Amino acid sequence: MMDGHEVTVVDNFFTGRKRNVEHWIGHENFELINHDVVEPLYIEVDQIYHLASPASPPNYMYNPIKTLKTNTIGTLNMLGLAKRVGARLLLASTSEVYGDPEVHPQSEDYWGHVNPIGPRACYDEGKRVAETMCYAYMKQEGVEVRVARIFNTFGPRMHMNDGRVVSNFILQALQGEPLTVYGSGSQTRAFQYVSDLVNGLVALMNSNVSSPVNLGNPEEHTILEFAQLIKNLVGSRSEIQFLSEAQDDPQKRKPDIKKAKLMLGWEPVVPLEEGLNKAIHYFRKELEYQANNQYIPKPKPARIKKGRTRHN
């Protein structure tokens, strides 16, 4: 929009919120449509960022059939739209296509290690078939596709109930509650800040790279290290609580981003602590907002009908 493009945001608000975009409402380049991509969409566009799908494990596992429909039927609908209007489509794929990886770090030529019937399958297999659909439409129909394999990402405007580790730990630390580590905490992740991801997505969309590209920050830590770091940044006295391990939880994950560097000239620039401090600031404000804006229904006075006696 700042570059003069007209942007139509399509959301069914399953995990998104109108508050996240309310500051754009009224801008002449902005339009917001309440729509679910599982149903066809008829609009005129040049580029489609197909980002639909819950991305947090508790959210996508909450309704696995809906997650599958969004990633399969939703992707077919978006590819159909791209074909009809001659638009380029960028699919938000995921590091989860690598499953619980046996190769470390993960580069784009790794085929992955995914349990097709496990609790994560609705998402990781859903995204794998979404990638397959993109390349089928490219080969058969000549649709221009871009595929971003997005690694763990965090930042302001995440939902308070998102359930992923960064927002959980920050909210727990801010409220003095125990930080919930699943398993031993020795599993690793590498987190990128949201603005780095957005820059990577725009660079990929406008590049000539049609094969999948990893977008992530390669700085890897154990989950226990993350818990300590967030606790320290918040200045919290919360304890660390060890809960049972999540089923099929990937044990190690870190992107190999050589391809993005070479072909897009992209790499993350926001240091982890700087990004975490921005997210901490956001969630602090969100907690204040929630405390000040809770809707507490006022008790209604009983309505007394005059002049009539009720006989049962």
Ligand SMILES: O=c1ccn([C@@H]2O[C@H](COP(=O)(O)OP(=O)(O)O[C@H]3OC[C@@H](O)[C@H](O)[C@H]3O)[C@@H](O)[C@H]2O)c(=O)[nH]1
């Ligand atoms: O409260 C929590 C939440 C999570 N965790 C652990 O922290 C790690 C990261 O978990 P998250 O739920 O944040 O995210 P995951 O890495 O499991 O999945 C993510 O992967 C990449 C993206 O495509 C998706 O957004 C998401 O599926 C896992 O090992 C998980 O078990 C905790 O220890 N405590």
